[in-house]
Amino acid sequence: MMDTSLNDKTPRSMSERSTERLDSWKEIAAFFRREVRTVQLWEKSEGLPVKRHHHIKLGSVYAYRHELESWWASRCSGHGAPQVDSALTPGKPKLSTFSAEYPRSEDPGPAYHASMMGLYFWKQRTRVDLLKAVGYYQEALLLDPTYADAYAGLADTYVSLSYNHLMPARQAMESAKRAVDSALALDPHSINVRNAEINFRANCAWEWAAAERLCQSIVETGLVNSRTFQLYASLMINLGRHDEAIRLSLHAHRLDPLSDIVNSQVSFSYFYAGDYDNSIAFINRAIELRPQFSMGHALLGRTHAERGNWEQAIRSFERGLEVSTDSALLKALIAYGHAGLGDSDRASEILQEIEADAGNECFPAYDVSAVYALLKRQDQAVEHISRAYEMHDIKMTYIQYDPRFKSLRSLPQIQQITASMFPVPRTRSATLQQSH
Known part of the structure; x- marks a missing residue:
């Protein structure tokens, strides 16, 4: 075969x-x-x-x-395959890049095939598919407890469950850490394992400096894939280095132009840089590649919102809700759209519906806070952003540069939170600095 x-x-x-x-x-x-x-x-x-x-x-x-x-x-x-721009690694003409997320072998065996099924379902990003991904990765580990890449895939799936509010953030962080630690103990040189470690450190542990050092060390080896650059770009967004985020995400795009995840990352990079035309172009491509991509519809709606196209934003958010499984996050975004449109009554009505489930550990406090901020209900906005921080919501990584929270960032409570999350002064990437 x-x-x-x-x-x-x-x-x-x-x-x-x-x-x-x-x-x-x-x-x-x-x-x-x-x-x-x-x-x-x-x-x-x-x-x-x-x-x-x-x-x-x-x-x-x-x-x-x-x-x-x-x-x-x-x-x-x-x-x-497209080659990576040698500007990333001065003195090196090109990098050795990998298309496969799992290494090939002459006889991969059943654990490999179970992991590939896990990878397939992880990429779908829906509630049902992410849970299936967990099941397949666990099956792979039952078949071969030494299969490091299955642990890596399991870690990535826990992060995705947390990001999509399908698993309590702290529980997901603990589960992801155990999976990453197991993967590193088995095969610390696997690109999939290293990528999973970046994902965990940047999005769960909030270890910004360690995550950046890891990205740099992988790039310097020349053994990278599009996922590495995608994660590196995401980290640069969190640190406010938007030009670098765009460059890195475009490198990922050259390696894998038909990936909805990569196109989405390029869109995110342009979005946080304030380039909404390019953001819309790339997120539309991501949705074209995967029409059921709920977070793609969410980003498209947010981009329309930043341009003041509130009716288009609401339509995109509603489409995202249609393809999701009754996502409270998408409902919060719909409320945000109505608030922007000036329909505070409808926004408040949706918020009331969401708040009925406020005791849920997967409650989307971060995005609910954004609605209150737009409605100029500052106390409730601060209350919910504080809760998102206590829950360890992954989306808190964007708090410093998310345009929805511009009106809140001067408040002492918000400044205290960001200072605790980002204690290390931002520095430029040594690897990229040499190329300028």
Whole structure:
């Protein structure tokens, strides 16, 4: 069987040759377990070998499985992949980059396949899929307790559960730490393990300096993948180094232009830099790649809101709520949209509905605070941001630069919180500084 691991879904094996020819975009997409639009983009931008009938029906396409498998294997091996800008590492012409999030082997075994299923469901980001991801990673570890990359994937999934308010933040942090520690003990040199460590240190432990040193050390080795640059860019946003965040996220995009996660990261970087045109362009691409991406719709709505397009913002937030599982976070964003539109009664009505579940440890206090801030209900805004801090809400990492909290940042209570979170003066990345 051909091993075709990549940083996303894998095509079906060559044993499924009973229908060698695929006769529609739908069949080709099903072969890769992707959306039709995604494989159409692959044909345009990456040379996916799709053929056309010129004398039958206009637009009719077909492809052969073995050609698709050969193309996929070439893509996995990095042949023809975009190179990382050598400006990141002066004196080095290029970096060795990896497409696969799990290393390939001649006989990967059942633990590997369980981990790949975990990776697939982790990337979906919905409540049901993230819980499935936990199950598959745990199954992989039952099959092979020494499989470090399964621990890494498990850690990333706990972080995602926390970010999406599907697991109490402190519980997720503790679970992620145990998984990262186990992964590091087994294989401290795995790029997936190192990336999981960055994710944990930056988003859960709030160890900014340690996370940046780790990013720098990985980049200096030259053994990186798009996930490394994506996480590095996210860290730079938290530290207010927006130009660096944009550059790093664009490097990630060159390595994996068809990743919804990477396109979302580029959008985030532009958003926090105040470049809303580019932010919208990249988040629209992320949504095009994964229409059920609820956080993509959330970011699109927030970008429209910053441009004063409140009705468009509400539509985006409502679409995000539709594709999520009754997310209280998306409800808070809808309330935010109505507050911005001037409909304080509707905003307050939604807030009242959300507050009925205020005892829930997954309560989205950070985003509820933003609504109160926009309604100029300062005491309640401060109360909720303080609660988000006590809960260790991952989104608190954005507090210094989130435009929704501009009116609160001069308050002593908020300054005390940010001082406790960011005690180390911000310094420029030594690795990137050399390239300027």
